[in-house]
Amino acid sequence: MNAELGQAEAGPEPVLEATGAVKHYPVQRGIVIKRTVGHVQAVDGVDLKLYAGKTLGVVGESGCGKSTLAKLLVGLEPPTSGSIKVLGKEIGNLSARRIRSVRRDVQLVFQDPYTSLNPRMTVGDIVGEPFEIHTDVVPRAKRPAAVKELLDMVGLSPDHVNRYPHQFSGGQRQRIGIARALALRPQVLVCDEPVSALDVSIQGQVINLLERLQDELGLAYVFIAHDLSVVRHIADEVAVMYLGKVVEYGTGAEIYDHPRHPYTQALLSAVPVPDPELRGHREEIVLQGDVPSPINPPSGCRFRTRCWKATEKCADEVPGLDVGDHGTHPTACFYAEERDVTHAVK
Amino acid sequence: MAENLRVVGDTLPGADLNAPLLEVEDLRVEFKVRGKRIPTVRGVSFTLEQGKTLAIVGESGSGKSVTSQAVMGILDSPPGYVTGGEVRLRGVDLLAQDEESRRTVRANHIAIVFQDALSALNPLWSVGFQIGELFRVHRGTSRADAKRRAIELLDQVGIPDAKNRVGHYPHQFSGGMRQRVMIAMALALDPEVLIADEPTTALDVTVQAQIMRLLKQIQDERNMGLILITHDLGVVADVADDVAVMYAGEIVERASIHDAFKRPAHPYTKALLRAIPRVDTVGRELEVIPGLPPNPAALPSGCPFHPRCWAVDPERCATEAPPYEEVTDDHRSLCHFAKEVYRDER
Ligand SMILES: Nc1ncnc2c1ncn2[C@@H]1O[C@H](COP(=O)(O)OP(=O)(O)O)[C@@H](O)[C@H]1O
Ligand SMILES: Nc1ncnc2c1ncn2[C@@H]1O[C@H](COP(=O)(O)OP(=O)(O)O)[C@@H](O)[C@H]1O
Ligand code: SF4
Ligand code: SF4
Ligand SMILES: [Mg+2]
Ligand SMILES: [Mg+2]
Numbered sequence A: 001m002n003a004e005l006g007q008a009e010a011g012p013e014p015v016l017e018a019t020g021a022v023k024h025y026p027v028q029r030g031i032v033i034k035r036t037v038g039h040v041q042a043v044d045g046v047d048l049k050l051y052a053g054k055t056l057g058v059v060g061e062s063g064c065g066k067s068t069l070a071k072l073l074v075g076l077e078p079p080t081s082g083s084i085k086v087l088g089k090e091i092g093n094l095s096a097r098r099i100r101s102v103r104r105d106v107q108l109v110f111q112d113p114y115t116s117l118n119p120r121m122t123v124g125d126i127v128g129e130p131f132e133i134h135t136d137v138v139p140r141a142k143r144p145a146a147v148k149e150l151l152d153m154v155g156l157s158p159d160h161v162n163r164y165p166h167q168f169s170g171g172q173r174q175r176i177g178i179a180r181a182l183a184l185r186p187q188v189l190v191c192d193e194p195v196s197a198l199d200v201s202i203q204g205q206v207i208n209l210l211e212r213l214q215d216e217l218g219l220a221y222v223f224i225a226h227d228l229s230v231v232r233h234i235a236d237e238v239a240v241m242y243l244g245k246v247v248e249y250g251t252g253a254e255i256y257d258h259p260r261h262p263y264t265q266a267l268l269s270a271v272p273v274p275d276p277e278l279r280g281h282r283e284e285i286v287l288q289g290d291v292p293s294p295i296n297p298p299s300g301c302r303f304r305t306r307c308w309k310a311t312e313k314c315a316d317e318v319p320g321l322d323v324g325d326h327g328t329h330p331t332a333c334f335y336a337e338e339r340d341v342t343h344a345v346k
Numbered sequence B: 001m002a003e004n005l006r007v008v009g010d011t012l013p014g015a016d017l018n019a020p021l022l023e024v025e026d027l028r029v030e031f032k033v034r035g036k037r038i039p040t041v042r043g044v045s046f047t048l049e050q051g052k053t054l055a056i057v058g059e060s061g062s063g064k065s066v067t068s069q070a071v072m073g074i075l076d077s078p079p080g081y082v083t084g085g086e087v088r089l090r091g092v093d094l095l096a097q098d099e100e101s102r103r104t105v106r107a108n109h110i111a112i113v114f115q116d117a118l119s120a121l122n123p124l125w126s127v128g129f130q131i132g133e134l135f136r137v138h139r140g141t142s143r144a145d146a147k148r149r150a151i152e153l154l155d156q157v158g159i160p161d162a163k164n165r166v167g168h169y170p171h172q173f174s175g176g177m178r179q180r181v182m183i184a185m186a187l188a189l190d191p192e193v194l195i196a197d198e199p200t201t202a203l204d205v206t207v208q209a210q211i212m213r214l215l216k217q218i219q220d221e222r223n224m225g226l227i228l229i230t231h232d233l234g235v236v237a238d239v240a241d242d243v244a245v246m247y248a249g250e251i252v253e254r255a256s257i258h259d260a261f262k263r264p265a266h267p268y269t270k271a272l273l274r275a276i277p278r279v280d281t282v283g284r285e286l287e288v289i290p291g292l293p294p295n296p297a298a299l300p301s302g303c304p305f306h307p308r309c310w311a312v313d314p315e316r317c318a319t320e321a322p323p324y325e326e327v328t329d330d331h332r333s334l335c336h337f338a339k340e341v342y343r344d345e346r
Helices: A066-073 A096-103 A124-135 A140-153 A170-182 A200-217 A228-234 A252-257 A262-270 A312-316 B065-071 B099-108 B127-139 B141-155 B175-187 B206-223 B233-239 B257-262 B267-275 B314-319 B338-342
Strands: A014-027 A035-050 A053-061 A081-088 A106-109 A188-192 A220-225 A237-242 A244-250 B022-033 B034-050 B053-057 B079-087 B108-114 B194-197 B227-232 B242-247 B251-255 B322-327 B330-336
Touching: A014 A066, A035 A066, A035 A220, A035 A237, A035 A244, A053 A228, A066 A106, A066 A188, A066 A220, A096 A106, A106 A170, A124 A140, A140 A170, A170 A188, A170 A200, A170 B227, A200 A228, A200 B175, A200 B267, A220 A228, A228 A252, A237 A252, A237 A262, A244 A252, A252 B141, A262 B127, A262 B206, A312 B314, B022 B065, B034 B053, B034 B065, B034 B079, B034 B206, B034 B227, B034 B251, B053 B065, B053 B233, B065 B108, B065 B194, B065 B227, B099 B108, B099 B127, B127 B175, B175 B206, B194 B206, B194 B242, B206 B227, B206 B233, B227 B233, B233 B257, B242 B257, B242 B267, B242 B322, B251 B257, B251 B267, B322 B338, B330 B338
Parallel strands: A053 A220, A053 A237, A106 A188, A188 A220, B053 B227, B053 B242, B108 B194, B194 B227
Antiparallel strands: A014 A035, A014 A081, A237 A244, B022 B034, B022 B079, B242 B251, B251 B330, B322 B330
């Protein structure tokens, strides 16, 4: 779909679509009289489309706006401007009550399985809580059975409904979070760093579970992570974010094997590959300095303060997320050019 | 560089300069928790030579940090006790030393960098004062000289504008910059051994690349021995000369970097390598290591990996603790079937 991003699609409707999504948080000073002294431009004009049964990966370093985007996509935060559509229905400007019914179709899986579950509730109550809010989904009498079915589906023993979260390991808690997210039979799961807090052997278990559930239930995922290897494994398409903007958007192969944006290239080149034979044979791009503040991002291209290709134009004009004349997929750079940084090249 | 010519360890009283830089032999640590003794490090042995990097890898709870704390002599005691083994620096057994001599060793010969720089630095003092303090206390350097050397060090570890930053407090630095400050402190008294315990785990990947490059460069310049503790096999493949894989308080495999990745001889190592996704290849299904790492207070009988092992002989492995098997010189595996696993015959 890349080349047609933003154009009408002949094929199916996206299950989730963001158009020009913006989230700015006011920065306030003063205790008695609060004044707004600026805005954190956490998400600043993001377009994306997710189709049934597919996985869109979102990568970028901490603070680039991934979690804020996740909250916009599930209607937990209203966008400052722009549109978020779930199954074609706008959720960006709905009242809290109306959002609730649309939100059934898109659920959030949190990063931290240690803090996102209420420690005083049993696993059965946690997983079944959505039924108490959306009372029409499963009749009361059938709820205990529905909860057990959900636990079974995510590979937990249905006999454990009366246990508390602290009796489970991190990986099992993440399964509890997934079971709960599935309760209302959503079409989309937005997973915000779902395996980042887990050990490698447990990460694999959760990733394989998510893949199995996708096959069985036809789910679509937005899979947010800062681990680019995990995203390569699970995603069909990938959006790379920097300071609130998507800078490159393409299929897994386009992003990982043929990256065109300097930031994507720097990011990928920094990911170590578990193969000692590649040592010294991959391109090394070591970025200088830190990411600038999203309160006062650089003019023009936001990456320009760290970009080795930056020119005056990059300070004056904002590069669009375009395919360009010689491109294959949308890249927000005036001088986009393919460069292989993941494989041995020297 | 003159430092390359120095014989590392020549200022240590009683040192045998022909002995390996650091030798750990059969190190044992127990925790006493509610009157119960919990063996946590169970006979760990390794050797580190000057100028080399040994990576210790393993999942959380396998005993990596406790091992490094015991080597450093900074184990929390109670509840932790070293119950056996030797830690020899150029032949001098540090465990047999009194606390006074150990402190001297800690100050001058072995230094450690932790994952969490914020909690390792004093929030109330400027970073320059904290670094300068080391020179004043251990070298009797004057105040002005100590400050000058602190600036030099901050500059060496890549902190821009070190002259001004020297007066800043830890919270005024970004995560990556704080880690650089920690490294500067560790290097202040020119140690021969540096232990880095998950030095980049909390950092973004581009910052991780900066810090790893810095550590390697400093190691080269000073010809230090580096013990790199990590759970990231990618980082290991990028920098280590030798690898020790820990599981349940033991080193289950020790090999050169090439052998460990190309011809692992322990089922756990082999499974870990197949359980991680890679940034340079598209998804094969991730191999799952079933179950969880064991609780040290309730280790499985026989081989502690046996409930999760794909190569298990249910009878033998559940009853008989495996011995170290040498598959080649310098390549040992703690498994009844080490040779078969090494030859891909199991
Ligand atoms: N509620 C909030 N109020 C003010 N700033 C916020 C809020 N939530 C997030 N931010 C800021 O927005 C930026 C993006 O944050 P986040 O979406 O959490 O990034 P990520 O998940 O990629 O690490 C950060 O600078 C963060 O500090
Ligand atoms: N202060 C302590 N008291 C009791 N147990 C501890 C203490 N510190 C560590 N342990 C235990 O020792 C084991 C090994 O811990 P650690 O060395 O920190 O693991 P790793 O660094 O490999 O993640 C864990 O089971 C941990 O719970
Ligand atoms: S637009 Fe300019 S500054 Fe931005 S990434 Fe491209 S070359 Fe670099
Ligand atoms: S001894 Fe047995 S259980 Fe342990 S690693 Fe070897 S094959 Fe597996
Ligand atoms: Mg986040
Ligand atoms: Mg640790």
